[in-house]
Amino acid sequence: MIVEPERLSVLKPGPPGRGDFVLYWMQHAQRARENPALEYAASEAARLRLPLAVLFVLAPYPSATAVHYRFLLGGLAETARALEARGARFILRRGESPKVAAELSRRAALAVCDAGWTRPELAWRREFAERSACPVIRVDGDAVVPVEAASDKLEWSAFTLRRKIEGAVPAYAARIPPVVELRRDARGLDLDGGAELLRTEGGPLRPEYPGDRVPEQTALPPPGEEAARTRFDTFLNTGLDRYDADRNDPTLDGTSGMSPYLHFGQVSPVLLARKVLERGGAGAASFIEQLTVRRELSLNLVRFLPDAYDRWEGLPDWARRTLRDAAGDKRDYLYSRSDFEAARTHDPYWNAAQNQLVRSGSIHNYMRMYWGKKILEWSADPREAYGTALYLNDRYALDGRDPNGYAGVAWCFGRHDRPWAGRAVFGTVRYMNAAGLRRKFDADVYAKAWA
Numbered sequence: 001m002i003v004e005p006e007r008l009s010v011l012k013p014g015p016p017g018r019g020d021f022v023l024y025w026m027q028h029a030q031r032a033r034e035n036p037a038l039e040y041a042a043s044e045a046a047r048l049r050l051p052l053a054v055l056f057v058l059a060p061y062p063s064a065t066a067v068h069y070r071f072l073l074g075g076l077a078e079t080a081r082a083l084e085a086r087g088a089r090f091i092l093r094r095g096e097s098p099k100v101a102a103e104l105s106r107r108a109a110l111a112v113c114d115a116g117w118t119r120p121e122l123a124w125r126r127e128f129a130e131r132s133a134c135p136v137i138r139v140d141g142d143a144v145v146p147v148e149a150a151s152d153k154l155e156w157s158a159f160t161l162r163r164k165i166e167g168a169v170p171a172y173a174a175r176i177p178p179v180v181e182l183r184r185d186a187r188g189l190d191l192d193g194g195a196e197l198l199r200t201e202g203g204p205l206r207p208e209y210p211g212d213r214v215p216e217q218t219a220l221p222p223p224g225e226e227a228a229r230t231r232f233d234t235f236l237n238t239g240l241d242r243y244d245a246d247r248n249d250p251t252l253d254g255t256s257g258m259s260p261y262l263h264f265g266q267v268s269p270v271l272l273a274r275k276v277l278e279r280g281g282a283g284a285a286s287f288i289e290q291l292t293v294r295r296e297l298s299l300n301l302v303r304f305l306p307d308a309y310d311r312w313e314g315l316p317d318w319a320r321r322t323l324r325d326a327a328g329d330k331r332d333y334l335y336s337r338s339d340f341e342a343a344r345t346h347d348p349y350w351n352a353a354q355n356q357l358v359r360s361g362s363i364h365n366y367m368r369m370y371w372g373k374k375i376l377e378w379s380a381d382p383r384e385a386y387g388t389a390l391y392l393n394d395r396y397a398l399d400g401r402d403p404n405g406y407a408g409v410a411w412c413f414g415r416h417d418r419p420w421a422g423r424a425v426f427g428t429v430r431y432m433n434a435a436g437l438r439r440k441f442d443a444d445v446y447a448k449a450w451a
């Protein structure tokens with residue numbers, strides 16, 4: 001068994017046709033190692049005695065900026081080298097993903113794609129399956145417990161999902177996908193690889209790249225599989241034992257920093273879970289909780305609320321009702337989207353979080369919660385606040401445009417939470433304040449670091 005059967009879905013049925021190669025349309029799982037979709041495609045290529053062609057389409061994506069494309073291309077350059085060394089052909093094209101993939105499918109015996117659950121990712125796969133000239137199999141390799149095996153409905157909270165998946169995590173995490181040997185080298189294939197698109201690695205982006213420019217982001221992590229593994233090994237050796245104690249302190253580097261790598265599929269969550277479970281010790285259980293229950297709750301939200309996971313209408317009824325009832329309450333401060341974007345509020349902690357987001361492409365998790373709650377508190381209207389938080393997170397976060405981002409922002413507005421004591425502006429949605437930050441950590445040190 002190359003891949004657990006519950007990771008596979010037939011998007012277009014049929015036996016493999018006659019073709020020059022097996023096509024793996026890589027879009028979400030942008031890595032050459034521990035990638036179940038890749039290994040499944042490789043095993044089909046070996047079985048059919050065909051070469052393997054791996055296609056990536058550089059497509060416009062909502063809210064993605066030049067910074068995101070640079071991170072993506074940096075990782076792909078490394079992935080392309082590893083695939084070519086293995087005897088596969090890596091092809092990079094620009095255009096509309098499903099159309100470009102469908103065009104190539106005319107020469108393929110079989111197509112494999114990976115799983116992605118946001119609206120654009122689902123639509124791309126649907127359109128590809130409709131247009132493809134050959135059968136299409138989807139492989140869900142970017143959740144420890146495959147998304148549709150974890151649950152078949154929208155989960156109410158971490159509590160309800162945890163019961164369903166925690167027992168399954170160790171077995172999924174223990175599985176290392178075998179590296180399949182390709183029987184036919186792809187070097188002879190007359191396919192243009194489009195390697196010149198990768199030459200921006202590390203250099204300035206050419207203006208014609210999709211995505212507009214954003215203010216200089218100077219503190220970004222390096223892209224790619226190797227960088228992800230190096231960073232994670234350091235975390236395992238020096239951070240995991242202190243994860244419980246340090247992870248809620250934004251003045252420390254107490255978390256793994258894996259979210260951008262997970263977002264771009266440059267690292268396998270199964271690999272991370274396996275390494276942590278093998279090492280064990282203090283922090284292991286909390287880390288597994290975040291990587292499986294919390295992350296997979298976000299995947300569940302996006303998978304089972306596809307039309308509304310990022311819309312006001314997608315919030316639970318009780319949360320919308322209470323926020324609407326409190327919409328007319330007096331706000332002590334009122335800011336517009338551009339005030340928030342420019343970190344122009346009265347609150348040094350909030351401004352520091354926004355500066356951290358712009359400069360480093362992320363906000364520490366604890367501050368992310370405060371950041372979202374205060375956008376709600378200081379906007380004229382809760383709907384407007386919801387839109388502002390999503391806009392800023394998707395535009396500036398390197399790990400943005402991710403199910404975790406949609407669930408995280410929705411959490412600030414009541415999703416996956418319960419009603420609390422009522423108060424102005426928030427109604428019964430949970431409230432956070434600066435005094436709470438100061439009780440947890442030295443908030444002034446944080447504010448100074450990102451002033």
Ligand SMILES: Cc1cc2nc3c(=O)[nH]c(=O)nc-3n(C[C@H](O)[C@H](O)[C@H](O)COP(=O)(O)OP(=O)(O)OC[C@H]3O[C@@H](n4cnc5c(N)ncnc54)[C@H](O)[C@@H]3O)c2cc1C
Nearest residue numbers: 255256257258259290291294295365372399400404405408
């Ligand atoms: C308003 C708001 C916006 C958010 N936006 C994003 C986003 O755009 N992208 C994103 O990946 N995460 C987002 N999160 C969730 C969380 O803040 C990040 O996943 C986490 O801070 C990433 O840092 P790390 O990789 O060092 O995490 P670690 O603590 O090392 O955790 C390891 C992994 O577990 C998962 N994880 C950890 N915390 C959470 C959580 N609360 N919810 C879901 N999964 C979690 C992530 O995949 C993370 O990489 C958001 C949270 C909030 C409250």
